[in-house]
Amino acid sequence: MSELMDIILHRRSIRRFETRQIEENALQEILKAGMYAPSAGGRQGVLFAVCQNEELNKRLGRIKRVNSNPKMATAASYVSREQPSIADDPNLKNAFYDASTVITMFAPKNFLFAVDDCAVAAENMMLAADSLGIGSCYIGAGWTAFADPYGQMILRQWNIRTDYYAVMQLLLGYALSGDKHPSAKPRKDGGIVRV
Ligand SMILES: Cc1cc2nc3c(=O)[nH]c(=O)nc-3n(C[C@H](O)[C@H](O)[C@H](O)COP(=O)(O)O)c2cc1C
Structure with a gap:
């Protein structure tokens, strides 16, 4: 199996982090992986805002948690037992799980492919990180972290x-x-349709 396939299969969402910061060289590599992702029309419109300020990340993560209303997990349906998400554990108050580096990816409003551009860049970055x-975790609905006066000020x-x-x-x-x-988790059957 190729090294790339090993990485694709190995990558998992991580939500329990060490407090120590990631190495700068590694961050630069991960950002490069994002910058070299495909983008609609080759516009390279994504803006990567890298925040390593612990207090700021905590505060934005808490704002995001307050503004999130996930369908809470049940015994039969859960996100992750090993790396609980805010849907799995109501005691988690920081939607960024105290990660040391939080990259908010911004894209133009009213641009059809804003989310697509961020998502493909994020996948490149998650694979590079692995x-x-x-460890890495994709956090959707980025704007909810800024949806109060403090977030707007930031x-x-x-x-x-x-x-x-913020996508x-x-x-x-x-x-x-x-x-x-x-x-x-085991892959579901029926996802591939040979037509
Ligand atoms: C579009 C998208 C949005 C996501 N949003 C969140 C989120 O807000 N919080 C979170 O903890 N995980 C989030 N995730 C991570 C998923 O929960 C995770 O990818 C999924 O449970 C599969 O686990 P794996 O990444 O370990 O394979 C998101 C993933 C995607 C693709």
């Missing part, structure tokens, strides 16, 4: 163009030492 021994502080919006966040950090790497 290859470097760094957008101004970061000089985010007002015609851009998603990508969390990065070292998986909590001692945690077993999570296993993938």
Whole structure:
């Protein structure tokens, strides 16, 4: 099996992180992987806002948690037992799970492919992170982290163009030492249709 396929199969969402920051060289590699992702029309419109400020990430993650209303997990239906999400554990108050690096990906408002552009970049970055021994988690509905006066003030502080919006966040950090790497849920049947 190719090394790339090994990484694709190994990558899992990580939500339990060490407090120590990721290495700068690794961050640069991960960002490069995002920058070299495909983009609609080759426009390269995604803006990657990298925040490594612990207090700020915590505060935005808490705002996001307050603004999220996930369908809570049941015994039969859950996101992850090994790396519980905010839908699995109501005690989790930070939707960014205390990750040391939070990258908010912004894209133009009213652009048909804004989400697509961020998603393909994020997948490149998650695979690059896995290859470097760094855990990651894709966080959808990025704008909910900024949906209060504090979040709005942060957008101004970061000089985010007002015609851009926060599509998603990508969390990065070292998986909590001692945690077993999570296993993938079995793949569902019927997802591939040969036509
Ligand atoms: C579009 C999208 C949005 C997601 N949003 C969240 C989120 O808000 N919070 C979270 O903990 N995980 C989020 N995830 C991660 C998924 O829960 C995770 O990919 C899924 O449970 C499968 O697990 P795996 O990534 O380990 O294979 C998101 C993933 C995608 C693709």
